[in-house]
Amino acid sequence: MPEAEVMCQEPEVDFTLIDRIIRDDFNGNREAMIMMMQAIQRHYHFLPEPALHYLSQAISVPLTKIYEVATFYASFSLIPKGKHILHVCTGTACHLKGSGGMVKHIAGKLGIAPGGTTADKKFTLETVNCLGACAVSPVVVLDEKYHPKATVGLLNELIDQVNAE
Amino acid sequence: MNTATSAAAVLSGVKRFVGGQELEQHRQALIDRTDPNAPRILVCCGTGCKAVGSLDLLETMQNSVAASGAAIKVMPEVKRTGCHGFCSRGPLLTLQPEGLFYQRVKPEDAEEIVKQTVIGGELVKRLLYKPQGAKESIAKVGDIPFFAKQTKLVLKRVGRIDPFDINDSLVHGAYKALNKVLNEMSPDQVIEEIKNSKLRGRGGAGFPTGLKWESCSRQPGRHYVICNGDEGDPGAFMDASVMEGDPHAVLEGMAIAAYAMGSDRGFLYVRMEYPLAVQTLTRAIRQAEELGLIGDNILGTGFKFKVSVSTGAGAFVCGESSALMSSLEGKVGRPRPKYIRSTEKGFRDSPSNLNNVETYANVPEIILRGGAWYTGYGTERSAGTKVFSLTGNVHNVGLVEVPMGTSLREIVYGIGGGIPNKKELKAVQTGGPSGGCIPIPKKFLDINVGFGKLAEIGSMMGSGGMIVMDENICMVEVSRYFINFLVEESCGQCTPCREGLTRMKDILTRLTLGEGREGDVELLEEIGKFTNSFSLCGLGTSAANPVLSTIKYFREEYDAHIRDKKCPAGVCKPLYYYEIDPEKCTGCGLCRAKCPAKAVAGEKKKPHTIDQELCIKCMECYKNCKFDSIKIM
């Protein structure tokens, strides 16, 4: 699979790529719809509307069913995400070590709610339920890099670093 | 030479096993060429250690060993393994055959370990584990209480084998049981053996596995064997460790189940938050297929079993069996009423058997050693062992496998090493978001952990998450947290669960903001009992447990929030503030340095003060003060 590109605006959807996912990777099997959507999202960091229209046609599933799935599962997003994605674990172990406060702090600092993206499209803030690294809670993941035993101070540093880029 | 390459060389000569004998010959050849006393360096690459950089350690270790090649008498094999279990001490490294245990190892330490220990035969003292309060460090794995007090049946191979190399699993006995059932046992005999073992499902409900298999096998039609690797309970990671550390145990268990029920198709449903588990299982399936241990004509017996991995998409409710099956079909995961049994009409409306990861992982050993052997562990009602993920305010955070019926005292103090920072143990939460908080030390420290006992005191076993809470955890806030989690995760189709949870969340949120009213507790109890009684699926019928159990055991804390507008634990932000005790403060300045909000002021060596307007109550000062001078007011 090619390097996932990070999109800031509504991207051009590459239908040959979508087609490859549907037919080559999953054999056009309707039962694999969730995994097809995950593959599409891995590429675009969200689910672009034209891609879902195409998917609907290709596997003969009504568009409403596809949107039902897209809105039911927490990991799907219908809106584009920022360049950097900050995941804060709010699982039990992390919560008890203060991750709730960290989410509030970042939300305040970036001026967005959890799930939201900053106006300059630099950051998306997301919460996640347990990453299985509870031993080093609270855990924050910035662009897939784990930051164990995170603190508000560390988060400030991480955000300032990105903003200074 | 690295055995990973030698194993590959062996593998390239092997095509597919067309009989059980070939498998055993291959295994014997592998065993003959592996010296059990050869030096090995095992680097833990489980999720916990990975998060603190163990992959870098693995690489530098490999490089350091290669670089000093000429100086080393017998080249050690540097091996990646699954979780060693002692996650709070990661990155971990074990040196075999001596069983030396190094903890908190950084990539920079690799060279020193090679020079000093591998070549020089001396210990690197600073990397040894020293228990809390002890003067002496402990060098060997077997002498560390955290490991010595455990009984590893399910985790036997986890942390010892390279999960990416099927040959390493074969050396350690994988697929022996499958070979046995295919050649020596009838499907009914397999089911009988599992029934004899009294194995109960490890996914939460504790349903007898043998009975489930039997009722599924009696149904007509194509059968499916499904493994529940959704592990939705936040704070639980034992299934992840098994899938990442010993994937073939799960696959073998599933294949045996498939044989017993006459199934030819299996699915592993794994949550997407576990990319390492997905990767490991996918690889394991491919390697097992290449050897003819999974797929068509397994071991030349004509038995066929195809398995694939499907990933969830971030919905807790998809751990529930009927929701999981509809998610596997590519649909939204909405549970359906219980009277339709999945063993009759499950995945694709066909008879389907769903078990938890740990349940399947128990199966091969039961087949090899017999059901009676298994009942030798645990209690009358709960046989065998259980893996817990011990987290929260406890010294030794990690994976713990103990016989059923072990006391909480043994788990939290004996193995867990007790509570850090001289705090009091307040409660242990088991059973995930819909479990309960068991108050300690008041009553239950000596309770034996098993299916029956936990339910009796208003909690449940769940899948094995065990979260230790100290005096700084607010029970009202904890129940708000769990209820909020369940509000987000409820599928919303049945009214008691959807509305009951939302109302409870509203009330609990009010309490944590200091806006509680008289009668709120009674109202919570009423809504809670209603929700638990009339919801459609297991999520709703246990949803109120965290509220009901905390009200039952920590009523005074609810009252403090409502009547005194105080949070005794110092968690609910509007209900407390921090103050520095000028008598105790030495003016060391640590809190001033740590405060991200610049709310602490003061001159060096003079008592500091906190500006309440600026304070964001992040707890940094409180956690870091060495003189106990920060007070919760």
Ligand SMILES: Cc1cc2nc3c(=O)[nH]c(=O)nc-3n(C[C@H](O)[C@H](O)[C@H](O)COP(=O)(O)O)c2cc1C
């Ligand atoms: C809301 C909900 C979530 C569940 N989540 C899981 C889970 O993450 N893992 C699991 O093994 N079982 C989970 N279960 C239990 C399963 O429904 C099912 O009982 C279990 O997988 C059966 O396997 P067992 O008999 O081996 O325990 C959940 C149940 C409910 C009601």
Ligand code: FES
């Ligand atoms: S609760 Fe955050 S990693 Fe488990």
